[in-house]
Amino acid sequence: MLARLILPLLILLPTTVSAAETIDPARIVSAATGDWNKDGSQDLALIVRPAQGSDEDNGIYLYLTGDNGALALKSAIPNKVWGQFELVGQAPSIEALPSGSLLITSQNDAIGRDRWEQKLTVAYRNFDFVVAGYTYSSYDTLDPDNTAQCDLNVLTGKGKSNDTPITAKGELILLKDWSDDRGQKACGL
Template sequence: MKSLAAALLLSAGLPAVAAAADFPADRIIAMASGDWNKDGTPDLALVATPGADGADDNGLYVYLAKPEANRLTLALALPNSVWGNLTMSGQEPELTALANGSFTLTTKNEAIGRERWRETLTIAYRNFDFIVAGYTYASYDTIAEDGGENSTSDCDLNILTGKGKSNGQAVAGKPQFVLLRDWNNGIPRSTCGLDN
């Protein structure tokens, strides 16, 4: 079985010289490559299924390239942090590299129950760590009879400025610099009034 290290190094265009991690590549369910730290060398982010550690949720792992050493180095490991699965269509986590060097992590439920939702974190590399720069959320009720304003909700918030929109209206909260490892969805949901 291919090792994760080989898959990671090959995806970043680096030779498979040193092990970046030691779990099988078939645990990877989403990945994106971009220049997170803007040093001119491709880096990698991936979501992997839980191992034998008893975790319920997937993990997010972010690697930075070390071109002088021909390898990727694990910069952030957040096991048991990403909701979703591959068993049910419409619940697969997604990673997308952005042109500005950030990336997005999307979780969703577009398959089961009456409330369908999609949530995206925009993740950026600042001050030698990964932060949450933006939050986007949309949901709808599949069986709401009126189909009116109570059947849908949305939020698009710049975490760094505290400004955004919720259900079509401008909202403003406290500007924040939140490390990804310390992230709590209550931050934007409170500003957007999603938990009222």
Template sequence: MRFRLAFLAAVLFAPFPALAQTPGLERVLSATTLFLSDGGGYDLALLVDNLDDGADLYVYLGLERNALVAGAKPSLVKKNAAWAGSMAGTRPSLAVNDKGSLLVKSENDSIGRDRWSQTLTVVRRNGALVVAGLTYTARDTLDPNAGGSCDLNFLSGKGTRNGKKLEIKAQTIPLADWSDEKLPKECKF
């Protein structure tokens, strides 16, 4: 755990020429290390403010300690991976769940009456980064009967909507193809 924290601190705070040359990395909103690769090394995910109400996701796979200094390129750059506002309650973040999957979180919990939160669960399958799941909640601050929640596992085809079990078509959704405009009907409230 200490090495993981030291690695993350070194990535974020050391003057890496490779990071300085990659557009937008000076606007890191969130970062985490994790283990998505089979070949060893650390994997690094960065969420970067794109200055256009969004955040871009940079994923580096199989990094050794000095890989970024040597000019490692991201394995994936997903533009607009998360919505990003400029105030508390609207900032996206990254996390790792207890199974080692990457969580890409975004929310609006401070602006207007329509509040929502979204978490994408990202895993690596057959060498590709895929959206394995989606957890989404919505509420209306003026109408307590509006809104709802869904939790979908795209790989298994199982999920819930407002606490009731449901089945969806099992599918593999490449992270590169994910778009918030394609929010499943089970998660529209």
């Protein structure tokens, strides 16, 4: 069903994101639709692989439906989400949450003994996309006692790390300005 919703929206996408880059539809690896800005119209979020031969991470492209009913690019954030596609268990994904927020997931569940999953909850606030939540978990495949878990409300600065309450500075951080190190530091990981 998601494919039936996304395919017509892709036809409406402008072919050029910026003067420097055209998105080849074959590079789109994950997509979600929802009403990010709560205006009653369906919006679109994409994770796009970098161009072949690039050493950048995947990009996030966020579209809002304009007054004329066409999708308009609100945020183009290249080199933002880690993920590989050669092996199962390393592909990033994006999904719409019932609250109208987005969930961006990256993971390594395939290579090495250190396995991890990271989730960013992204909300539309003050006319831009911000990181509202950060969730991280990891485990060692050879040492069952070597695990880590953190769930942080970035907006309030409250959360839990390894079942211990934590407090960090609550912030309104734009998705384009987010660094995974921020979440790791706040969680003490």
